[in-house]
Amino acid sequence: MTIRHAILLINSLFVVLVVLLAGFSYKSSRDFSNILAYVTGPAWDSADGAMEGTIGLQQQIIAINLMHDRPDGRQKAQELLDEGKAMADEALGRMIAANLMSSAETSELKKQKQAFEAAREHLMSNLSSAESIATFEVETTKLLDYLEVMEEKGDSKVEEQFAVIDELNRSTDRLNLMLSITGILLAAGVSWFCRKAILTPLTQLTTSLKDLASGQGDLTVRLSTDHNNEFDAIAHSFNLFVEKIARLIREVKSSNAEVAQVSSTIGNAIGTATQGVAVQQVETERVVTAISQMSTVLHTLADQASGASENAHVTKTAMQNGVDSVQGVEKVIQRVHDLVAQANAQINQVQQDSAGIVQMLEMIRNIADQTNLLALNAAIEAARAGESGRGFAVVAEEVRNLATRTQSSTGMIEQDIQKLTTSLQHAVTAMQQVNVESDMVAEQTVHTLKTLEQVSEQLDAMNRLNDQVADSTQQQGHAIADLSDSMQKIRQQGQKTEQHSQHAQVSMQSLTEHIEQLSQQLNQFRC
Numbered sequence: 001m002t003i004r005h006a007i008l009l010i011n012s013l014f015v016v017l018v019v020l021l022a023g024f025s026y027k028s029s030r031d032f033s034n035i036l037a038y039v040t041g042p043a044w045d046s047a048d049g050a051m052e053g054t055i056g057l058q059q060q061i062i063a064i065n066l067m068h069d070r071p072d073g074r075q076k077a078q079e080l081l082d083e084g085k086a087m088a089d090e091a092l093g094r095m096i097a098a099n100l101m102s103s104a105e106t107s108e109l110k111k112q113k114q115a116f117e118a119a120r121e122h123l124m125s126n127l128s129s130a131e132s133i134a135t136f137e138v139e140t141t142k143l144l145d146y147l148e149v150m151e152e153k154g155d156s157k158v159e160e161q162f163a164v165i166d167e168l169n170r171s172t173d174r175l176n177l178m179l180s181i182t183g184i185l186l187a188a189g190v191s192w193f194c195r196k197a198i199l200t201p202l203t204q205l206t207t208s209l210k211d212l213a214s215g216q217g218d219l220t221v222r223l224s225t226d227h228n229n230e231f232d233a234i235a236h237s238f239n240l241f242v243e244k245i246a247r248l249i250r251e252v253k254s255s256n257a258e259v260a261q262v263s264s265t266i267g268n269a270i271g272t273a274t275q276g277v278a279v280q281q282v283e284t285e286r287v288v289t290a291i292s293q294m295s296t297v298l299h300t301l302a303d304q305a306s307g308a309s310e311n312a313h314v315t316k317t318a319m320q321n322g323v324d325s326v327q328g329v330e331k332v333i334q335r336v337h338d339l340v341a342q343a344n345a346q347i348n349q350v351q352q353d354s355a356g357i358v359q360m361l362e363m364i365r366n367i368a369d370q371t372n373l374l375a376l377n378a379a380i381e382a383a384r385a386g387e388s389g390r391g392f393a394v395v396a397e398e399v400r401n402l403a404t405r406t407q408s409s410t411g412m413i414e415q416d417i418q419k420l421t422t423s424l425q426h427a428v429t430a431m432q433q434v435n436v437e438s439d440m441v442a443e444q445t446v447h448t449l450k451t452l453e454q455v456s457e458q459l460d461a462m463n464r465l466n467d468q469v470a471d472s473t474q475q476q477g478h479a480i481a482d483l484s485d486s487m488q489k490i491r492q493q494g495q496k497t498e499q500h501s502q503h504a505q506v507s508m509q510s511l512t513e514h515i516e517q518l519s520q521q522l523n524q525f526r527c
Contacts, residue, residue: 013186020179050095050151054144056088060120061140068127095150109146116143201234253519260515266388267508272381274501283370285491292484293360300353354417361410361417368406375400388504395493402486409479416472423465430458 063081067074092113096106119139123132375396382393437451 050091050147052091053088053095054147054151056084056086056091057116057140057144057147059084059087064120064123064127064136067124101150101153105150109150112139112143112146115139256515256518260512260519263508263511263515266385267505267512270385270388270501270504270508274498274505278498283367283374286367350420354421357413357417361414364410365407368403368410371406372400372403375403391497391500395497398493399490402490405486406483409483413472413476413479416476419468420465420472423462423468426461426465430462 060081063077063084066077066080070077092109095101096109101109116136116139119132119136123129123136126132378396378399379393382390382396437454
């Protein structure tokens with residue numbers, strides 16, 4: 001039986017018990033009220049009317065005797081007689097109105113009363129008549145005897161009703177005892193049912209909930225479902241809830257383990273990225289140093305190109321002087337030899353410097369290739385890092401772009417150096433030709449002016465080449481300055497990236513600690 005049906009049955013029994021008790025109480029109260037109304041009403045009026053009627057008759061007898069014995073007090077006796085008559089009429093009227101007497105008894109009472117009143121009136125008219133006195137006494141005695149009989153009958157009616165009241169009280173006591181015993185048994189049954197069907201399952205449920213709330217974390221506890229009442233539904237719902245909680249805890253444990261693994265992987269990636277950033281900072285410092293050295297070399301090359309240009313102008317002036325003074329041709333030729341030798345030496349120096357620049361450019365290209373490779377590796381590691389490595393990927397892309405620009409600039413510089421080398425080789429060839437021509441000057445003075453003109457043209461070409469070298473050197477200087485600025489920015493970005501990587505490592509350590517704390521808390525639950 002379910003608790004709901006049991007409670008309905010118990011309520012029904014209580015309602016029936018209360019209805020029976022109320023009905024019996026109402027019936028007993030109604031019977032008692034009727035008996036009390038009867039005793040205090042008709043029965044009382046009958047007995048009391050007979051008694052008061054007797055008193056009224058006796059008062060009339062006394063008043064008549066006073067009239068007979070004391071004629072001088074007749075007025076007072078008359079008043080006493082009138083009061084007696086009124087009392088007797090009122091009392092006998094109530095007695096008749098009580099309807100306890102039968103119609104025959106009522107007729108007999110009225111008959112005797114009329115006979116009494118007739119004898120009284122006859123006596124009042126002749127107080128000294130012995131016959132009237134005797135008749136009055138007979139009628140009075142008969143009426144008093146009859147009233148006595150009616151009074152006894154009224155008293156017997158009252159006594160009968162008192163007996164009924166006693167029986168009613170005993171019945172009420174018996175019914176109250178029966179209802180009390182029934183109520184006690186019903187209360188005991190309700191108490192037993194509540195203890196077995198409600199308190200025991202409720203205690204089990206409370207104990208299970210306390211076990212869960214006390215921190216034991218035993219999610220394998222299940223409530224029994226053999227009560228065949230509403231507690232089965234509660235136990236079933238509780239078991240389902242605990243099963244869901246256990247499944248959720250298992251899923252959270254699994255997810256936490258995966259998060260810990262992913263966190264460890266991310267931490268390793270961040271550590272690797274931090275090391276890569278440190279290596280990039282060192283390599284960047286090396287590139288900045290190389291660029292500074294290359295800038296110094298380019299300034300030196302520019303100064304040498306200026307010196308060569310000035311020497312070419314001097315040579316051209318000397319050639320003009322040789323045209324003006326053929327007689328001093330030997331001296332001029334000697335000077336030309338000297339100047340050519342000096343120019344050869346300077347050209348050789350320029351070639352050597354150009355070779356050094358080529359080596360520096362090769363070094364810059366290698367550094368740019370390494371930087372590009374490092375930027376590519378950094379972009380791959382940033383992609384592995386996911387959302388947290390997005391900023392690092394942007395920096396790696398910028399580094400790779402700068403490396404590409406550096407490779408392009410070094411290629412252009414190398415092309416200019418090759419052009420310069422070719423021009424210098426031409427100048428060397430021209431100088432050698434000047435030497436040959438100067439050897440033949442003594443024999444071919446006629447061709448001196450032509451040769452000097454050729455030398456002048458070669459000097460003009462050399463001036464142009466020197467100007468080109470100066471321009472190229474200036475352009476390379478600007479490119480190197482831009483490259484230096486870019487490398488400074490790369491170094492600053494690398495420092496920022498290193499700081500962010502360190503912060504990321506601290507955050508990952510904090511995350512790892514929180515994951516371990518969560519794992520410890522989850523391990524408290526037994527699923």
